[in-house]
Amino acid sequence: MAHRLVRPLRGTMTRLLQQLQLKPSSALNPANSSRNYISEMRKEAFEGNILRLLRNEIQYELDHSPPSQPIPEFHLFTVDERPGEQWIRLKKKFGETEEIKVDVTMFDVSIPKKEPGGVVTEDDVQLRVTMIVNICKGEGVDVLEFVCSAWPDTIEIRKVYARGQKQITSPPYMGPEFKELDDKLQDSLYDYLEIRGINDELAAFLHSYMKNKDKTEFIRWMGTVKSFVEKKQ
Known part of the structure; x- marks a missing residue:
């Protein structure tokens, strides 16, 4: 008789131990459950x-400053907005042969208009965007390529250089600083861009667009960010 009682008891104890091992520690410790609840509430x-x-x-x-729909064209340029990126x-x-591409960053430099020490507001800051003008003839x-600064009402050339169309591992020789060139050569290169529509009017458009x-x-x-925070795990 005793032998028959021991076998069921062993089976019951085994099942009980298995159930206890499968339960989370909070089920055995009410304090853990309370801490987890408070932590979840704080989160x-x-x-x-x-x-x-x-x-x-x-x-x-x-409500106060809604953006407008981006302009798809400016004169003969088509504009690729590049949503979610920092350039257009x-x-x-x-x-007959030239293709012109202009890659433009968002504002990357701001210069105060007032003397140092004064209170600077948004209207007292001059913003700059950087342009890389790529001219290809087939x-x-x-x-x-021209590396330029576009200020609110003017274009400033910083570098001029030639490179191959294929990507290369090392950067090309980029020539001297543009301001070190002969004044007449500088003027001629500005005229070269001007007749291609890279001018002060384009600078004003880019500032408005950016x-x-x-x-x-x-x-x-x-x-x-809101969508990420809202997403449940």
Whole structure:
């Protein structure tokens, strides 16, 4: 009789031990369960605050300074907005053989207009975008590139150099600083860009375009962060 009672008891103890091993420690320790609950509540409150701030900021931007639809063309240039990126590309044909590409960064330099020590506001800062002008005359011919600064109302050439069309492992010789060139040569190179539409009018357009893109990308960025925080694991 005793022998029959021992066998079922052993089976019951084995099952009980297996169940205890499968249960999380919080089931055995109420304090752990309480701490986990409080931690989860804090996490939800923290994320809820982030989401509230992001929603408020997005709504504020849309109500007070909404971006406009990007302009797809400027004169003969087509404009590739490059959503989510920090640059845009303009392209056009010139003459029978030339293809011109202009890669333009978002604002990368700001210079105060007032003397040092004064209070500088947004209106007192002069912004710059960088342009890389790529002029190609067909397959097998070197590309002529200009590195330029576009200020609010003027174009400034910084470098001029030629390179092959294929990517190379080492950078090409980029020549001297543009300001070190002969004055007449500088003027001629400015005229070279001018007749191709790389001029002060383009600089003004790019500044207007990039101000709008800056707003658009800021709102897009906040929306991306909001979506990430909202996503449940």
